[in-house]
Amino acid sequence: MSWFGKLKTALQRTREAFGGELETMALARRPVDDELWDDLEEILLAADFGVPTTVKIVDALKVVAKQDRYETSDQVVSRFRRDVQNFLTLPGMTLNVQAKPAVILVVGVNGSGKTTTIGKLATVLRAQRKKVMVVAADTFRAAAAEQLAVWAQRAGAEYVRGAEGSDPSSVVFDGMTAAKARGIDVVLVDTAGRLQTKTNLMEELKKMRRVIEREMGAPPSETLLVVDGTTGQNALSQAKLFNEATQLTGVIVTKLDSTAKGGVLVGIVDQLTVPVKYIGLGEGQDALAPFDPAQFTRALFEVGAAA
Numbered sequence: 087m088s089w090f091g092k093l094k095t096a097l098q099r100t101r102e103a104f105g106g107e108l109e110t111m112a113l114a115r116r117p118v119d120d121e122l123w124d125d126l127e128e129i130l131l132a133a134d135f136g137v138p139t140t141v142k143i144v145d146a147l148k149v150v151a152k153q154d155r156y157e158t159s160d161q162v163v164s165r166f167r168r169d170v171q172n173f174l175t176l177p178g179m180t181l182n183v184q185a186k187p188a189v190i191l192v193v194g195v196n197g198s199g200k201t202t203t204i205g206k207l208a209t210v211l212r213a214q215r216k217k218v219m220v221v222a223a224d225t226f227r228a229a230a231a232e233q234l235a236v237w238a239q240r241a242g243a244e245y246v247r248g249a250e251g252s253d254p255s256s257v258v259f260d261g262m263t264a265a266k267a268r269g270i271d272v273v274l275v276d277t278a279g280r281l282q283t284k285t286n287l288m289e290e291l292k293k294m295r296r297v298i299e300r301e302m303g304a305p306p307s308e309t310l311l312v313v314d315g316t317t318g319q320n321a322l323s324q325a326k327l328f329n330e331a332t333q334l335t336g337v338i339v340t341k342l343d344s345t346a347k348g349g350v351l352v353g354i355v356d357q358l359t360v361p362v363k364y365i366g367l368g369e370g371q372d373a374l375a376p377f378d379p380a381q382f383t384r385a386l387f388e389v390g391a392a393a
């Protein structure tokens with residue numbers, strides 16, 4: 087199946103809850119009135135766009151509809167579709183791996199799919215013939231480090247871990263030293279979603295960042311947040327929190343295959359102005375797609391069989 091076909095299959099639930107409703111609205115060719123705007127707002131809120139983003143989009147659409155004298159709902163819906171695609175298009179959507187080694191710090195709460203996503207990313211980078219190292223700086227759960235080791239091996243990436251309960255920043259230090267010594271192209275650093283001590287997680291993440299900067303002479307090439315798309319508005323509040331503490335350069339939204347709340351992705355991009363770089367479409371090694379706003383919106387709106 088093509089990437090687009092996979093994307094379309096994965097987004098089925100969001101599309102049914104959202105694209106289908108919009109399609110119905112467009113086909114009905116309803117007059118552009120308050121009732122239509124209320125219904126549109128309701129559809130967006132139900133798909134987890136979030137209140138501020140919904141209001142922003144609908145208000146902007148109202149202005150355009152008035153200016154361009156829209157008469158029927160199909161005009162509104164087709165303009166909306168274009169707006170969403172533009173909304174999602176930000177600079178820096180491709181992964182920055184130019185530095186050697188490029189360090190990619192991956193953050194996010196436990197269960198968001200961080201470990202799995204790092205495994206998938208390692209696979210993508212290995213397929214590009216990069217020499218990849220995975221650093222298990224999540225020292226909170228031994229099982230997480232073991233799971234990561236399996237993913238690293240599967241991808242053909244090198245692997246560095248610390249002892250259970252050790253200081254995550256010291257593991258990062260060991261990782262940076264090893265990466266320089268072994269001529270690694272890309273280092274993926276897995277971090278904890280929570281800590282064993284009362285130390286603030288955000289402080290620990292800042293410390294890891296400082297260690298990377300000191301050892302590599304530059305901040306991480308990327309600080310990527312992994313969020314679970316099934317959590318809807320929760321994903322958005324997490325993204326805001328992490329962004330304040332860690333200067334995110336990108337977001338990866340996982341589990342889009344098992345949610346009807348895929349609209350949260352639009353809310354995240356709008357509220358944070360941070361690009362989505364990849365999306366998780368399943369549990370398998372190859373279920374990580376580079377984020378493409380045109381394909382994403384097409385897959386979201388196009389009612390009918392998968393391509």
Ligand SMILES: Nc1nc2c(ncn2[C@@H]2O[C@H](COP(=O)(O)OP(=O)(O)OP(=O)(O)O)[C@@H](O)[C@H]2O)c(=O)[nH]1
Pocket residue numbers: 194195196197198199200201202203224227230279340341342343344365366367368369373
């Ligand atoms: N359906 C689906 N499941 C996913 C996706 N990404 C991750 N998962 C699943 O989500 C669960 C949690 O993923 P992990 O990678 O262990 O999450 P984590 O954030 O590292 O969590 P800890 O290991 O607790 O630190 C696993 O069962 C994964 O298989 C995805 O894109 N789609």
